Amino acid sequence: MSEPFDPLRYRADFPLxxxxxxxxxxxxxxxxxxxxxKPQSVIDAVDGYxxxxxxxxxxxxxxxxxxxTAAYEGARSKLAMFLNANRDQLVLxxxxxxxxxxxxxxxxxxxxxxxxxxxxxxxEHHANIVPxxxxxxxxxxTVKAAPIDANGVxxxxxxxxxxxxxxxxxxxxxxxxxxxxxxxxxxxxxxCRARGIPLLVDGxxxxxxxxxxxxxxxxxxxxxxxxxxFGPTGTGALWARRxxxxxxxxxxxxxxxxxxxxxxxxxxxxxxxxxxxxTPNIAGFIGLGAAIDYVESVGLDRIQAYEAELLAxxxxxxxxxxxxxxxxxxxxxxxxxxxxxxxxHAHDVATLLDHEGVAVRSGHHCAHPLMQFFGVPATARASLxxxxxxxxxxxxxxxxxxxxxxLA
Ligand code: PLP
Numbered sequence: 199m200s201e202p203f204d205p206l207r208y209r210a211d212f213p214l215x216x217x218x219x220x221x222x223x224x225x226x227x228x229x230x231x232x233x234x235x236k237p238q239s240v241i242d243a244v245d246g247y248x249x250x251x252x253x254x255x256x257x258x259x260x261x262x263x264x265x266x267t268a269a270y271e272g273a274r275s276k277l278a279m280f281l282n283a284n285r286d287q288l289v290l291x292x293x294x295x296x297x298x299x300x301x302x303x304x305x306x307x308x309x310x311x312x313x314x315x316x317x318x319x320x321x322e323h324h325a326n327i328v329p330x331x332x333x334x335x336x337x338x339x340t341v342k343a344a345p346i347d348a349n350g351v352x353x354x355x356x357x358x359x360x361x362x363x364x365x366x367x368x369x370x371x372x373x374x375x376x377x378x379x380x381x382x383x384x385x386x387x388x389x390c391r392a393r394g395i396p397l398l399v400d401g402x403x404x405x406x407x408x409x410x411x412x413x414x415x416x417x418x419x420x421x422x423x424x425x426x427x428f429g430p431t432g433t434g435a436l437w438a439r440r441x442x443x444x445x446x447x448x449x450x451x452x453x454x455x456x457x458x459x460x461x462x463x464x465x466x467x468x469x470x471x472x473x474x475x476x477t478p479n480i481a482g483f484i485g486l487g488a489a490i491d492y493v494e495s496v497g498l499d500r501i502q503a504y505e506a507e508l509l510a511x512x513x514x515x516x517x518x519x520x521x522x523x524x525x526x527x528x529x530x531x532x533x534x535x536x537x538x539x540x541x542x543h544a545h546d547v548a549t550l551l552d553h554e555g556v557a558v559r560s561g562h563h564c565a566h567p568l569m570q571f572f573g574v575p576a577t578a579r580a581s582l583x584x585x586x587x588x589x590x591x592x593x594x595x596x597x598x599x600x601x602x603x604x605l606a
Contacts, residue, residue, distance in 0.1 A: 203504040208496060209585045211237040223555030226590045231375050231403060231534055231581030232559050233425045236489070240429060243488035244481045255480055256454055270480050273487030277435055280490045281405075281420070283412040287443060289436040289470040290478060294402045295325045297421035297436035298369070300473060301398055302329035304446040305419075305438075306367050312338030317360055317368040317395075320346045320571050321379060324564040326369050326400045339366070343567060350377040350526035358389050368397045372404035376563045376579065377526025378509075378534030380404070387416035396442070402426055406583070407505055407532050409498045412437055428493060429486035432479045443469035450475040501584040508582055508591070509533040515595045521606055522598070525572055533582035536563070539598070542605045544576040550604065551578070554597035 209215050212235045217225045227235060247269065253262035255270045278285035291297045306316065316330040320343045330341045344357040352370075361368065368390050373380050383399050390397040398419035404410055406427045412420055419442070424433030438446075448455055448466055452475035457465040466472040493501070512535055516522055521540035539547055548560035560578045562569045569575060580594065 203500050205585050205587050212585055213238060215585060219555050220553050226556040226593055228580040228582060228586065228594065229557045229559050230583040231579065233431065234406060234428045234583055236428055237492045239492050240485045240488045244430060244485040247481050247484045254477055266480055269484045273483040276487045276490045281410050281412045281437060283437050286470060287437055287440055289473040290483060291434045291436055292432045292479065293423040293434035294400060294421040297434055298325055298398065298400065299329045300436055300449050301419050302333045304449045305442060307333040307336065309366055310334065310337035310339040313364060314339040314366045315364045316341045317344060317365045319344045319352055319370055321350065321374045321377065321568050322371055322565065323375055323400065326371060327567065330369060346571065349528055350374065350379045351528045352379065352381050354382065357386065361389060361393050361395060365395050368395055370397065370399055372399050372401045373407065373532045375403045375534065376536050376565045376568050377528065378531035379526060379528040380530040380532060383417060384415055391416060403532060408502045418442060424482065424486040424489065427489055429489035430482040433482040433486045448472045452476045496584065504584050505533045505582060508586060508588065511588055512582065512591045515591050519595060519598050519602065521602060525577055534579065536577040536579045538574060538577055539602055539606055542601065544578045546605055547578040547601055550601045551597050554600065556594050556597050
């Protein structure tokens with residue numbers, strides 16, 4: 199039998215988690231869907247690069263350049279192993295937003311015409327809506343959304359019915375950043391493939407919480423972000439099927455993405471490099487490599503099992519708070535709890551919780567259409583990670599009680 203999961207053992211690896219705020223209260227960091235904290239090994243990896251082998255990648259043959267290139271490309275290999283993907287199919291980007299925009303401009307735009315459609319869902323982050331609207335707007339195509347039910351579960355039948363021949367691309371969140379719904383992306387990929395419709399999956403919120411196997415998933419594009427995976431900001435990736443990467447023209451031009459350049463024309467490098475113009479976020483990716491090592495050392499299956507338990511505990515705890523409305527009760531969901539307290543604005547909840555040491559996000563969470571669906575302008579959101587504890591959930595609920603007594 200494997201040992202029980204002990205979050206306290208891992209908390210010690212995250213220097214920031216021992217911070218105290220507002221009159222020396224222990225910080226309870228429940229804003230992990232926004233960005234996750236970084237373990238010491240990630241901080242050390244970034245620090246070590248700048249202290250001992252700071253150099254540009256791919257250009258220099260000197261010792262530092264070779265070391266920097268090996269570490270940077272090593273991070274690509276680690277990410278590829280992490281996602282069960284081939285490294286030459288991983289374009290390193292600044293995050294999910296850049297990855298989706300790359301697909302929008304390089305893949306979708308040249309293929310769209312008036313009357314075409316891009317199918318998304320009601321629960322998407324703006325990063326998986328606005329790029330499609332931008333390219334649709336240039337071509338006369340439209341973006342339509344598949345509905346969800348009151349629990350925040352995607353209506354798969356309606357999704358399938360909406361997959362008409364007019365749909366030239368579908369784009370779906372793997373896990374909702376607002377309500378935590380885990381979408382059945384392998385099933386969705388089958389539906390799309392049967393109709394020859396390319397599918398992009400926004401994996402921002404999935405990678406930190408569950409094993410993602412790109413060989414098994416069956417999608418065409420997968421976008422992810424490094425800073426939610428305990429790595430530095432400004433890191434992420436787009437994985438794509440090889441045939442798409444070969445067919446797609448570069449989106450950014452510049453150094454690093456070419457084989458030869460003359461005034462008669464340019465021959466581009468092979469994918470993924472043809473999409474990676476300019477000096478990349480070298481330190482960031484070296485840090486992301488260390489983050490992946492760290493997550494693998496904890497074990498994603500163990501993380502997923504522990505977070506599921508913590509979610510059940512936190513859901514029951516929130517359900518005991520009078521006047522609290524929880525948004526999203528999908529049977530398959532990640533540890534994200536969006537809520538409102540009757541008569542209290544989400545920002546006031548978050549501000550008062552902050553004074554109690556609890557960091558949650560409030561607002562529309564870059565998901566206006568989902569807020570419109572629930573008929574609210576904003577929610578407060580607690581998003582948990584494997585370093586959070588039941589004691590923290592208890593303290594959070596006590597703080598919520600205080601908020602309620604003060605404001606409701
Ligand atoms: N998609 C989802 C579901 C997200 O939660 C986020 C970030 O909050 C993004 C996309 C955008 O990620 P990034 O800002 O790292 O590009």
